[in-house]
Amino acid sequence: MKFKATILTVAGLGLAACSTPVVKHENTQPLDFAGQKYVDKTMQVGGQTIRYRAFENIVYVNNPVDAAHETINIYIPEAYFNGGSINGYTAQTAPIFLPNPIGGYMPAKAGVPGQGGFGPHKAGQIDAMQAALARGYVVASPGARGRTAATGKAPAAIIDLKAAVRYLRFNDAVMAGDAEKIISNGTSAGGALSVLLGATGNQADYEPYMQQLGAAPAKDHIFAVSAYCPISILDHADAAYEWQFNGVNNYQKMDASMLDYHAERKLVSGTLTKAQIQVSGRLKARFPAYVNSLNLRDPQGRRLRLNAQGNGSFKNYVASFLRQSAQGQLDAGKDLSDRNWLTLRNGKVRAVNFAAYARATGRQKTPPAFDALDLSSGENQLFGTATIDKQHFTAFSYQHRTDPQATLADPHTVQLMNPMPFIGPHTPPQHWRIRVGTADSDTSLAIAAILAAKLQNSGKRVDFALPWDVPHSGDYDLDELFDWIDQAVKNQNLTKQEM
Incomplete structure (x- = not known):
C-alpha cells in the first residue's frame, strides 16, 4: 500500500509532511520538489473562483541541456493544502494532468493556465489546464527541446517528457496528486509525443539518454493517454x-x-x-x-x-x-x-x-x-x-x-520516435483517447486508425473517434475529455477497493 505525506501549508515553499514519514532524497535542487517556491493565484471558471498554487520554472533534470525548455510548471488547487476535496479528489488521490504544449516538433516552454492551447478558443473560453484545475486535478505542464536547436533533434523531446514524468513520480510522496494517475495530453506533434510517452513507459532503449540528462531515478510509465490529431508513425x-x-x-x-x-x-x-x-x-x-x-x-x-x-x-x-x-x-x-x-x-x-x-x-x-x-x-x-x-x-x-x-x-x-514497436499487451497504460477531426488533412486518417487497432489488439481500452468537421486542432471537447479521465480514474479506484 502506498503512503502519502499529510499536506500542510508552508509559506512560500512547497509541501511538508506531518503524520507520516516523507522520503528524503539525497539529491538537491532541481529534483526535490519539497524546496520549490510558489505563487498564490486565482482564476474564474464557470462563475467560481479557483485558488491554486503555481510552482513554475522547475528544472526537472540534474544535467539540463537546455534549461530554458527543460522545465515544468506545476499547479495545485489550494484546497489540497488544508485537507479539502474537489470533485471527489483529495491531495492523495487527485489525478495529475500532463499537457505538453508542443507543436510541429518545435521547442516548447512549460504551459501556463489561461494561455490558450490548441483549440479554437473564443473570448472567455477556458483552456485545458484551467478546466483540469477546476475539476480538482493537479496540473503539470512540461516544456521540451525541439527540432530547430542542435540539441533538440530526435529523440530529445520524448526524452524530456519522460524525464518530467520521472520527476513527478520521484516526488510523489511530497507533492499533492497521485503519480500513479498521470494523464498525458497533446495535439499534433504534441499528440504524437503523448502517444509515444504512453507507449514507451519504462522502455530500456531510452535509459542511456535519461542517464545523460540526470533524470530522476524513477519509472516513467503513465496511467492514460489523450492525443489529438497525432502526427505519428x-x-x-x-x-x-x-x-x-x-x-x-x-x-x-x-x-x-x-x-x-x-x-x-x-x-x-x-x-x-x-x-x-x-x-x-x-x-x-x-x-x-x-x-x-x-x-x-x-x-x-x-x-x-x-x-x-x-x-x-x-x-x-x-x-x-x-x-x-x-x-x-x-x-x-x-x-x-x-x-x-x-x-x-x-x-x-x-x-x-x-x-x-x-x-x-x-x-x-x-x-x-x-x-x-x-x-x-x-x-x-x-x-x-x-x-x-x-x-x-x-x-x-x-x-x-x-x-x-x-x-x-x-x-x-x-x-x-515510432510508438508501434513498443505497444504490447504487457505495457502500460490501459486507457487511450484519440481524436482526429474529419476536416483534418495534416496526416492520413490511417495513422490514427492503425494506432487505435494496434492498441485494441493489445488489450487496451481505446476511445477513438473522428469529430465532425473539426480541423487540425485539439482541446475542443474539454467536458468530454475530463469526463473520460474521471471515469477511468474513478473506475480504477473502485476496482482497487474491491480487491
Whole structure:
C-alpha cells in the first residue's frame, strides 16, 4: 500500500509532511520538489473562483541541456493544502494532468493556465489546464527541446517528457496528486509525443539518454493517454498520406516555418507537378504491404488488410469511423445532403466514398508529405543531428533525394520516435483517447486508425473517434475529455477497493 505525506501549508515553499514519514532524497535542487517556491493565484471558471498554487520554472533534470525548455510548471488547487476535496479528489488521490504544449516538433516552454492551447478558443473560453484545475486535478505542464536547436533533434523531446514524468513520480510522496494517475495530453506533434510517452513507459532503449540528462531515478510509465490529431508513425506517414490523397492533385500547403500550431496557419495553393504525381503513386503502392505486415484486426477479430490497389477491410475500417461521425450528425438533426461522399437513405449513412471524401477534405501536403525529397519538411529537421540540421529518415526519400550529399538518419533514432514497436499487451497504460477531426488533412486518417487497432489488439481500452468537421486542432471537447479521465480514474479506484 502506498503512503502519502499529510499536506500542510508552508509559506512560500512547497509541501511538508506531518503524520507520516516523507522520503528524503539525497539529491538537491532541481529534483526535490519539497524546496520549490510558489505563487498564490486565482482564476474564474464557470462563475467560481479557483485558488491554486503555481510552482513554475522547475528544472526537472540534474544535467539540463537546455534549461530554458527543460522545465515544468506545476499547479495545485489550494484546497489540497488544508485537507479539502474537489470533485471527489483529495491531495492523495487527485489525478495529475500532463499537457505538453508542443507543436510541429518545435521547442516548447512549460504551459501556463489561461494561455490558450490548441483549440479554437473564443473570448472567455477556458483552456485545458484551467478546466483540469477546476475539476480538482493537479496540473503539470512540461516544456521540451525541439527540432530547430542542435540539441533538440530526435529523440530529445520524448526524452524530456519522460524525464518530467520521472520527476513527478520521484516526488510523489511530497507533492499533492497521485503519480500513479498521470494523464498525458497533446495535439499534433504534441499528440504524437503523448502517444509515444504512453507507449514507451519504462522502455530500456531510452535509459542511456535519461542517464545523460540526470533524470530522476524513477519509472516513467503513465496511467492514460489523450492525443489529438497525432502526427505519428513518421517513417510510414508518407505512404499513408498518399494512400488517402493519391489522385487529389490540388493542394493548400503550409510552409514548414509555420509548423508551430500556436501560430496562425497560412496556406498557399498549388497543383502537383507530373513528377510529384508519380511520387504519390509510388508511395501509395508501398502502403498495403506495411498495413498487412501489422496483422491488425478489428474489434470483431476480423483481419484488416489491403490489396495491391489499396482497397480492402482496412480501408473499410477507416471509413467506418467517418460513417459513425456522420451518423451522429444525422441523429442530431443536421442536414448532410451536401456531402457528396456520403450515401444517405432514410436518415442513415449507407455508404462512404473514401476517394470522394479525400477530394472534399483536400490535400495539404505535397509528396512526400513528411520526408521531403529536398529536405524541406519540419520532420527532416527533427531527424537531424547536432552537426547536420536536416536528414532523410525513410529509405524511399533517401533513394530519391534531390541533394546527393543528403544523409540518412540513424534507424534506431527513427524507431525511438515510432510508438508501434513498443505497444504490447504487457505495457502500460490501459486507457487511450484519440481524436482526429474529419476536416483534418495534416496526416492520413490511417495513422490514427492503425494506432487505435494496434492498441485494441493489445488489450487496451481505446476511445477513438473522428469529430465532425473539426480541423487540425485539439482541446475542443474539454467536458468530454475530463469526463473520460474521471471515469477511468474513478473506475480504477473502485476496482482497487474491491480487491
